[in-house]
Amino acid sequence: MEALGGYPTKSSASRAKLLKILLSVALCMGSLYLIQIKVSKSRKPKDFYSYEVKDARGKTVSLGKYRGKASLVVNVASGSELTELNYRSLQELHRELGTSHFNVLAFPCSQYGDTESGTSREIEAFARSNYGVTFPIFSKIKIMGSEAEPAFKFITDSIQRIPKWNFWKFLVNSEGQVVNFWKPEEPIEEIRKEVTTLVRNIILKKRQEL
Missing domain, CATH: 3.40.30.10 (Glutaredoxin)
Incomplete structure (x- = not known):
């Protein structure tokens, strides 16, 4: 819902900010997971x-x-x-x-x-x-x-x-x-x-x- 004049309400702006934070956290977690997999593979016994x-x-x-x-x-x-x-x-x-x-x-x-x-x-x-x-x-x-x-x-x-x-x-x-x-x-x-x-x-x- 938008306020008069086409400007977003405070509620919609807060939701957008929250979604942005959650997306950043998800990207960080994904990067950490990929790093962990890479480290695990490098530690796999070779002999x-x-x-x-x-x-x-x-x-x-x-x-x-x-x-x-x-x-x-x-x-x-x-x-x-x-x-x-x-x-x-x-x-x-x-x-x-x-x-x-x-x-x-x-x-x-x-x-x-x-x-x-x-x-x-x-x-x-x-x-x-x-x-x-x-x-x-x-x-x-x-x-x-x-x-x-x-x-x-x-x-x-x-x-x-x-x-x-x-x-x-x-x-x-x-x-x-x-x-x-x-x-x-x-x-x-x-x-x-x-x-x-x-x-x-x-x-x-x-x-x-x-």
């Missing part, structure tokens, strides 16, 4: 060692402690037909090459049949007592679906494949990038050759930097 995971006791562990080393990341299980062969061969590899420059990193997963039904602590105790395992065994995780462990999802996204069964093995270099992977049926001898070469290169690089 395996940038993530944190839980150990078998539920304590948060930074994978950054393994940076500068080679890692063989494995989705393990206690009740698989592949358990004994793999645990023994992985422990042998860990003992031969670790732990100054190499580690086996085990992630139990219960998404492959009824092959990993225990708690994380039970899984760790089983591997230690039955196979003398000394490499790190982390908390039981999911690999498939929306609840997939972020650190392991980084690995599967890197190779564009998801394990179809237990004991897939993923070789991560000293910078935290996935450089190769093996299915469970592939012989440990082939894996040992490539892991040994990677470890040797890491040692040579460190010597050159001294």
